[in-house]
Amino acid sequence: MNAQTLAQLRQHADHATLTATPRIVPARHPLRALGTVAAIVILLAIMQSVLGNPRWGWSVFAQWFFADQVLKGLALTLLLTASGTVLGFALGTALALARVSGSPLLARLSWGYVWLFRSIPLLVLLLLLNNLGYLYETIQLKVPFTDILLFRYPTTQLITQLTAAILGLAMNQAAFSAEVIRGGILSVDPGQLEAAAALGLPCHREVRRIVLPQAMRSILPAAFNDIIGLAKATSVVYVLALPELFYTIQVIYRRNLDVVPLLMVATVWYLVLLTFLSVIQVGVERAFARGSNRNARPRRQRDRRPPAASSAPLALRAGGSISIQHVDKFYAELQVLDDVSLELGAGSVTAIIGPSGAGKSTLLRTLNHLERVDAGFVSVDGELVGYRRDGDVLHELKEADVRRRRADIGMVFQNFNLFPHLTVLQNLIEAPIAVRGATQADAESLALALLTRIGLLDKADSYPRQLSGGQQQRVAIARALALQPKVLLFDEPTSALDPELVNEVLALIEELARSGTTLVIVTHEIGFARRIADKVVFMEGGRVVEVGTPAQLFEQPRQARTAEFLASVL
Structure with a gap:
């Protein structure tokens, strides 16, 4: 058999091999495997260092993690976080809408609020609110430019330590959330506003049904960052001697001197709280991402029956001159x-x-x-x-x-x-x-x-x-x-x-x-x-x-x- 014949046979064999269903072998990535091994080694070393060192005091950690004092402090932290979030974002939404409104004075007033409360440190704001009774003995509400009194109450009784903490956190949060919400509103395509206006949708419905749902995709990441920051910032209210989580931990470790284990109790509870907020963030973002994915399944496939008059011409209103x-x-x-x-x-x-x-x-x-x-x-x-x-x-x-x-x-x-x-x-x-x-x-x-x-x-x-x-x-x-x-x-x-x-x-x-x-x-x-x-x-x-x-x-x-x-x- 000559060389030419052998070459033809090899070519035929190669062609037959290619036309058969081939077995696919993925490309190998040795550096990825090496990186995975390195990550595992680092994690094991960290776990050994943390769990194997008796000075971390894990027995003390276990003793105090579910203690009544700690759980009460955690409950107060949750209350402060929830109150500050709800009130702060409610006020922030109003401030953002004022900034984008057509009223120059209202927009400037909103900007002034944002400027002032972003500038004042939270610690200073909490102390000012807690000492408001020194400046104003009573808080009263009157009809402007008259002597008609609608409401009057001693300041120290109305603004307690808890009230001052909630107000301070909410007012501080409102200043930051207003800019986040304003940015989200400005991110909505102007064509959406024109379409809503052309359809005659009322302003309140345009904001609620068209603008804010679309703005939320831009708002949510930054907003949840702010909420997580607020949850951690609740520790600042220790200056008001409120027994939230961090203040409670401080009281305990000053008494028994187990500083590190008790700090780990606070750390883990903060991790649990912030992980829970992160899970909520994923769910909320997914809900507001409806319609953004071209490959997503339609929201709801229902069996639609064509109306009986489907072949008739479009029945429309008579035209106007x-x-x-x-x-x-x-x-x-x-x-x-x-x-x-x-x-x-x-x-x-x-x-x-x-x-x-x-x-x-x-x-x-x-x-x-x-x-x-x-x-x-x-x-x-x-x-x-x-x-x-x-x-x-x-x-x-x-x-x-x-x-x-x-x-x-x-x-x-x-x-x-x-x-x-x-x-x-x-x-x-x-x-x-x-x-x-x-x-x-x-x-x-x-x-x-x-x-x-x-x-x-x-x-x-x-x-x-x-x-x-x-x-x-x-x-x-x-x-x-x-x-x-x-x-x-x-x-x-x-x-x-x-x-x-x-x-x-x-x-x-x-x-x-x-x-x-x-x-x-x-x-x-x-x-x-x-x-x-x-x-x-x-x-x-x-x-x-x-x-x-x-x-x-x-x-x-x-x-x-x-x-x-x-x-x-x-």
């Missing part, structure tokens, strides 16, 4: 809208096109008062948006009234702005319940009908992060429709989508265009605008350059700038 009169808008010295006037009929479909920076999105946002105009006004069915008329003067409505008015003007955002911590179904029912006063059952029934029509009934219990971009935008459209608005605004609804996902969103908007709801669409999809719109508006430099039907504007533009723009994009 829109009047835009001489609207101006400035950002500082920059004018982004310049004397814009338009009349859009009820049930019409209007496409707004133009180059970037033309003011298209800003104009759209003035239609539901997400942007305040500097001159002019907008009305829907003759009713002003964001204002009430008093002769020749327009008075801006209170925010609560503006939000209620927005319920008739739905908005779909470029970046979806779905609430990530709520399931698809919860996203759809939030506004109907909070704004329209719908029952849970009625809101869910409408939401399921809408999800059926957009082909996403099986995603009702999924979180937004578990959907594709096209699916998220369809859910965003369904969320806006759940309020049964008269007008539906679309701010470049396909610009954040991959090209293959655009058609599914455009198909849904085309169906809406046949429903009778008034649509206003800012878009760069010129072919789509030509196909769907009754009226096309071309804008540039904050002005309306030309308005016409698709046939007229796209085929025979009257303005040279319109023709130039279309030539560059068609």
Whole structure:
């Protein structure tokens, strides 16, 4: 057998070996094994040093670990920790909300509190509160600027040592927690606030249901660090002679001189307490991380039956007419809208096109008062948006009234702005319940009908992060429709989508265009605008350059700038 034949046989054998199911041998990591051995040796050495040295006094440790005095001191430590945490974070939340409020004086007052109580050492604060009776013999509450007395009590009887400790820990904790909570609030995407406002959610519900649940993911790690620090800081109240854990241990070892064993009693109890807090932290963080993991299983998979009328067209509210009169808008010295006037009929479909920076999105946002105009006004069915008329003067409505008015003007955002911590179904029912006063059952029934029509009934219990971009935008459209608005605004609804996902969103908007709801669409999809719109508006430099039907504007533009723009994009 010659060499060539042998080589061919070897090649054939190697090929046969590769095509068979191979056995996988993981790579070896000798340094990891060496590191593991070293860690075991270190741990055993520490255990031998601690457990084998009789001077640690483990028999004394065992004698005192569950002693009544120690357990009473531990109970007081737990009380101080719990009280300081609850009161401190409650006050800290109020301070954080004040810092981000629109009131300059309230924000400065909050900042002043944080500055003062972060600067005062906790030990000094506790002593000041304990000696408050020296400064004020009584604590009284009167109606300001009158002699009407509502409450009066001797300070020394009202502020005991325990009360001073709780107040001091809470006031100190509030200053630090306020900044942690403020940081969490600022971490929430501004688009979430705009989406909540566009849906007309009341401010208190927006904070409770949208802002704080999302802020908690940023707040929790730092907040639990503060709570753990507070649990250890309770030892400082020994200056008030309160028998918490550390003070109790001090009293005992000064009596029997077994210092180290008793310090270990305190150390182990602190370890138990802080381990318990760490376990709670893991559970709480996991609860607030809902919707953050794309690969997580949906929250709850229920057998959803499509509504009987699933094949019928979307049944929506009749559209409203829109009047835009001489609207101006400035950002500082920059004018982004310049004397814009338009009349859009009820049930019409209007496409707004133009180059970037033309003011298209800003104009759209003035239609539901997400942007305040500097001159002019907008009305829907003759009713002003964001204002009430008093002769020749327009008075801006209170925010609560503006939000209620927005319920008739739905908005779909470029970046979806779905609430990530709520399931698809919860996203759809939030506004109907909070704004329209719908029952849970009625809101869910409408939401399921809408999800059926957009082909996403099986995603009702999924979180937004578990959907594709096209699916998220369809859910965003369904969320806006759940309020049964008269007008539906679309701010470049396909610009954040991959090209293959655009058609599914455009198909849904085309169906809406046949429903009778008034649509206003800012878009760069010129072919789509030509196909769907009754009226096309071309804008540039904050002005309306030309308005016409698709046939007229796209085929025979009257303005040279319109023709130039279309030539560059068609």
